Amino acid sequence: MSTDDASDPPAAYDDLLDRYRRVSNLRQASMFLNWDQQVTMPEGGAPGRARQLSSISATSHELLVDDEVGGWLADCEDAALDDEQAASVREIRREYERNRSVPDELVEQLAEVGSENQQIWQDAKAEDDFESFAPRLEKLRDLSVERAGHIDPEKPAYEVLYEDGQPTLPIERMEELFETLRAEIPPLVDEIRESGTDLAAPFEGEYPEADQRALCAAALDFLGYDRDRGRLDSAPHPFMAGNQFDARVTTRYKPDDPMDALTATVHEFGHASYQLGLRQDRYAEPMGQPRYSIHESQSRFWENHVGRTKPFWEAFLPTLQEHLDGHDDLTPQEAYEAANRIYPENLIRVEADELTYHMHVILRCEIDRAFVQGEIGVDEIPRLWNEKMDDYLGVVPDTDSEGCLQDIHWASGFAGFQGYTLGSVVAAQLDAAIREDLDVDGLVREGEFEPIHEWMTEHVHRHGRRYETEELVEVATGEPLTAAYFVEYAREKFEELYGL
Known part of the structure; x- marks a missing residue:
């Protein structure tokens, strides 16, 4: 009652x-x-x-x-x-x-x-050295399957493990969203490939880590990150850890690609913004904890719907020029294009462009499921990985470090990759809703992010776990969860960028 x-x-x-x-x-x-x-x-x-x-x-x-x-x-x-x-x-x-x-x-x-x-x-x-990791991966799989059997012996182990991260969104519903993206993204990527259009790629040579670190710190300050309740560090795989009192951001630095560290920082800032927006008076209670199925929507919103927009680069470009030498003549349009280049030949998920990113996710989910269900052995993972990279992206990694060893996730668990694509779907739906209420582009262009933070806190963060996933999306946006907004957003954005 x-x-x-x-x-x-x-x-x-x-x-x-x-x-x-x-x-x-x-x-x-x-x-x-x-x-x-x-x-x-x-x-x-x-x-x-x-x-x-x-x-x-x-x-x-x-x-x-x-x-x-x-x-x-x-x-x-x-x-x-x-x-x-x-x-x-x-x-x-x-x-x-x-x-x-x-x-x-x-x-x-x-x-x-x-x-x-x-x-x-x-x-x-x-x-x-995948062979040194393989026995550990197999052991973790066996223990995870054993745990799944204790939780629900009637369900497939993979589905039980999926529910660890997505307890309120049925796997069948997730698969419906995936099928929509499988049908929509590859044809759009093919159109971009066939267009022959090249977008700006202005970052060449090497950039000192200290300069990149200063740039990322400046980006956090620009977006309104509360340094009294957070910090910036580096890690082998970028992540955020925290709560409403202490939400820490990490990134990593590639000598030849400062855009990689910057976008990763903005992405993790989005995660931190969710944590910091939770109710402090409900700390450690369900009403003061995030709905993890929604978490990735916050990082993808800030990374893609803010950080990869032209208004963002109109506002932020002077900061980049202040911290990175050699780009005094770079224009906002060129920076915008550089942030949105589609490059299917990329091997690394966290460095992938906004569209092919989802093919990286889908191939991981397929391998993840086959391994957990015992359809493939651990020794088959490198081969299957390379085959799926070739099928989905037309590229094959030379090493397992660039292939099946690139993600940290399999070191601790399985059946969690779906949330990354779900996050992009929900982010696009939230973006459409917030633009009904706010001039988002105008605010971003002026560097005025507080109204955006307030909207997200009011519509998403403050609810904690009061609502289950699909109900929370509907409460926040006024509409049921759908992939239609992501498809519309992606096609409109990239058709304009590539002149399709």
Whole structure:
């Protein structure tokens, strides 16, 4: 039972929420230990860090699935709760029911293996040595499948693992979105290839890391990043870690491509903006936590619908020229073109252009699924990867470091790549909605980002996990989730850029 009116919840609700806060704080501690492992920890610290993370994971699991939690959930079943309270109970119940059948020992083992894999993956990538990583990948797969069997023995293991990241968006619905993009993106890329049009590629030579770092820091300041609640660092694979009080951004620097570090920084800023926009008075509660199925929409919105627009470059170009030598004559149009070049020959997902990026995601999902389901062995992954790169993008990596070892994700889990494409779909729908209310291009051109932040906070961030994925999209945009806005946006943008 729920109502829009505030009510006095039963004591069981208070006990339930207090327990969940403890679990959330342990998870936050684990996340920041993981951040430290990827950013500042010395390489020799890996064995100890694996045990630390394993202990935290086991303790938080024990607290979550304790019999007391089941009793409190039962007491809340028919209580008169307001809508936010009812949503909190729903979210905690989902986690409790999903995890209660998983043995503590397996939880601890998975956390330890995932942490150990971080350093092993980094070394394997650096040395182009997939064979050294393969046994670890196979072990993690076997443990993950075992866990899936405890959660729901009637479902395919891959679907259970998918629900870790997308618990409120059925996999069938995700596949519908993917089918739309499979049908729309390759023909558009083919048209661009056949056009023979080359966009500006003004960045040549090498750029000192210190200059790139200063440029990325300036971009964060330009966008309104709260330095009192965040920081910028580098990592082998860019990521964001944080909450509404501390949301940290990482990027990485390529000597010959400053645009790569810049777009990655803007992307991770989008993630941080979501975290920093969550309600502080609901920290560690479901209403103060992000809906992870929506997270990527925030990074893709800021990266693509802000950072890759011509108004952005009209405003930001002087800052780039201040930090990077040799570009005093660069025009906003040339910078805009450089940020939006389509280059299917690119091998790396996080460096991919806005369109072919999704083919990188799709091939990973296909390999991911086949491996988890036992349709391919671990030793077949490099070959299958190269075949799919050839089929989807017409390019084959020379090394596994540029191929199946490039992503960090398989070091810790499976069935999570779908969220990247979902993020682009939702970002385009949010972009269409926000432009009904705000002159986004005008604001970006003037460097006035606060109204955009406020709109996203009002329509997305402040809700936390009150709504499930598709409901949140509809609440934010007024329409059901659809890929139509992304298709329309992509075709309109790239037809104009390439004169199609």
